[in-house]
Amino acid sequence: MSVLSLITGASVPVQLVMLILLLSSLFSWYYIFLKVFTLRRADRQTAEFERQFWSGADLKDLFQRAVNARDSAGSLERIFESGFREFTKHRREPGVDVAALMDSTRRAMRATYQREMDKLESSLSFLASVGSVSPYIGLLGTVWGIMNSFRGLANVAQATLSHVAPGIAEALIATAIGLFAAIPAVLAYNRFAGDVNRLAIRFDSFTEEFSNILQRQVH
């Protein structure tokens, strides 16, 4: 009695549940790996840009570089680019109010920040759903399987363990698959949420600091 025979021997609803769980597990692992790569790259790019920015390079140079390498630019670089673009655009206008100028710059950076955050956080909600729901789906399959195996037992006068055991084993495998899908998803979700949070804090503080630098340039 191997696992394969347990799966093939299960009833159709239980098999359906297993299929759903398998698919969600596959997708969740796919997103986990994808997220690992994305977040690692974002981290690297952010660190790189921070290093460049704080090493005292010229803002115009940085801006130019960011515009040229738009494809491979990191989130922080994009925030910088949008903020600086807005700032230079408004600065050229005659008689511009400093507060209004800073406000629009900050708004522009905010918008880019939101967009970038959305990109980083994408599919985290999927992981959260898989993590919270797949145990229940697996449990549903298990309950269904056990119900079936007990119903089959009703026709037998002398119930022995061997009558019930295979059915229960078949049913339990659904819960096992559900847990297998859920546990990594939950772990990854927590990890990624923390990572994204830390990136968001870095972006936020950069935005504030950059605003201060720009404001000083106006005067």
Next chain:
Amino acid sequence: MNAAAAHSREQTLAGGLAFAVHVLLLIMLVFGVSWQHKQVDNAVVVDLWRDLPAAAPPKVEPPPVAKPEPPPPAPKVEVKPPPRPEPAPKSLPKPEPVPKPDIALKEKLEKERKLKEQQEAEAKKLAAELEKKKRAEADALKKKQATETEVLKKKQAADAAAKSLAAEEQKARDALAAQQAAAAQNEIDKYMSGIRNKVKPLVRVPPGVQGNPKAEVEVEVTLLPGGDVLDVRISKSSGNAAYDAAVESAIRKAQPLVVPTGEPFQRYFRRLTMAFRPVQ
């Protein structure tokens, strides 16, 4: 480095890794579980009995009857005429032809006499020897005969012993068969009483017939192997329909009844006729 290309590469990589993780898990599960499950042990249904029915033939060996020594067979010594000793070979040396009369008579006579004497002595000696030999032969023969009869006697005794032993065995076999039959009957009785004991407490005796020994109901129960009740039929009513119904429902409630398997079931328990009385 093109970001879109990098992204798509990451996507494929992530997909491949996710797939690999699942394949790995499947392999682990298949091998892990099948390792733990080397043999499937069959479930065994066991009926517990307080005291074993003496069904199992208690004595398989025939009772070791003290073998009475077979009566000493009448020493039917076949009176074989003792083989006559062969007539002694007449190998007696023929008396020397009478010597011719000679001139030197005296000498001759002397000689003759001597010779005669010698011859006589020789002959005597020979005769004595012969006699001795004959006697020895006869002795040996007698001895031989004696041993032969002894052997014969012994053989006969053995034959008789074997015969009586066979008879003994036959008897033992018969006894064993009888015993086995008795044991089988005993076992059947055990099962019957087991069934009865199981059914009896379930009979809810209606107040009308309580303790009435005449209200005997006879039921014919058809059983399935394994003790499930296929059909219950009242073959002889007790006269009280309520009691009949109570017995019938009690039998149905008591299933599965404990029945033997195989041939004894087919012979004795397939259709079971039982009588119940509303007394203890």
